[in-house]
Amino acid sequence: xxxxxxxxxxxxxxxxxxxxxxxxxxxxxxxxxxxxxxxxxxxxxxxxxxxxxxxxxxxxxxxxxxxxxxxxxxxxxxxxxxxxxxxxxxxxxxxxxxxxxxxxxxxxxxxxx
Amino acid sequence: xxxxxxxxxxxxxxxxxxxxxxxxxxxxxxxxxxxxxxxxxxxxxxxxxxxxxxxxxxxxxxxxxxxxxxxxxxxxxxxxxxxxxxxxxxxxxxxxxxxxxxxxxxxxxxxxxxxx
Numbered sequence: 001x002x003x004x005x006x007x008x009x010x011x012x013x014x015x016x017x018x019x020x021x022x023x024x025x026x027x028x029x030x031x032x033x034x035x036x037x038x039x040x041x042x043x044x045x046x047x048x049x050x051x052x053x054x055x056x057x058x059x060x061x062x063x064x065x066x067x068x069x070x071x072x073x074x075x076x077x078x079x080x081x082x083x084x085x086x087x088x089x090x091x092x093x094x095x096x097x098x099x100x101x102x103x104x105x106x107x108x109x110x111x112x113x
Numbered sequence: 114x115x116x117x118x119x120x121x122x123x124x125x126x127x128x129x130x131x132x133x134x135x136x137x138x139x140x141x142x143x144x145x146x147x148x149x150x151x152x153x154x155x156x157x158x159x160x161x162x163x164x165x166x167x168x169x170x171x172x173x174x175x176x177x178x179x180x181x182x183x184x185x186x187x188x189x190x191x192x193x194x195x196x197x198x199x200x201x202x203x204x205x206x207x208x209x210x211x212x213x214x215x216x217x218x219x220x221x222x223x224x225x226x227x228x229x
Contacts, residue, residue: 033217040122042204042219043158050214090158100146100208102217104158 002026004105006091012111013081021076021108023091031094032074033058033102034066036087043090049074050096081112115140117207119220126195127228134190134223136205142166145209147181147188152202152222164188195227 004025013019025032030051035043035058045058049068063085065077074093078085088109092102116139126132138147149161162172164181172179176193192199205220 031215040221042221044219045217048214056214088156092158096215099163100215101148101160101163103160104150106157109156 004091004093004103006089006105006108008108009106010109012113013078014113015082017081018077018079019081020078021089021091021110022073023075023105024073025091025093025103025105026072027093027095027103028071029093029095029103030071031096032068033092033094034064034074034076035090035092036060036085037090037107038087046076046089078110081110083112086110086112115142115207115209115216115218117205117218117220119205119223121223122221123224123226125226125228128197129194130227131191131193132195132225132227134192134203134205134225136188136190136220138186138188138205138207140207140209142209145207148206148208148217149179149188149190150204150206152204154201158204161190192225195225197227197229200225200227 007022033048034046037043044060047066049055052071055066067075088107090107091105094102118137145166147164151159169181178191180189202222202224204222208217
């Protein structure tokens, strides 16, 4: 099992450009999450999907959109990137029925110039 | 509201020293889970332990041990005989439930440096 995978690993954007971060899990988990990590801030939840077909806002959703494409995949889109979105983005998934432990992908380091 | 406080921001020790990382949490819920994650310099987040609110038994796993005390709302993590490979950022996290959903709240992390 690969666990949670994320693409790309690194990305540099110019202000105003758009991009989609991809996340996939092969653990048959129902719930998936997107976090951002900034220095000294810990991890903050952007959006989550409790189950296929549902998405909800987290703590810092502004400037982002998400799509739960199927049970395996959960993408995060930046429509018009801003320097404030420079961060490391983590995707996570969990099987809420079994353990509720969130397992994280390797992260995407995004820089917006 | 849920809150996780990791008051220590950076700790530096010499190899083989014992070190304790503190975690204090706040929640009004009676059912919750506490976690510790490790983030080594490579950047990934590694799950270390999960403890539910009804289980105050201390846990030991090799050089790692965890002390959960509901009376003081603390879930502290001790590394015995630290090693250079323990150098990482350590996050404490709290999960609480509302309806069918759950929320994971992270502390801001403790950067541990173990010097040879």
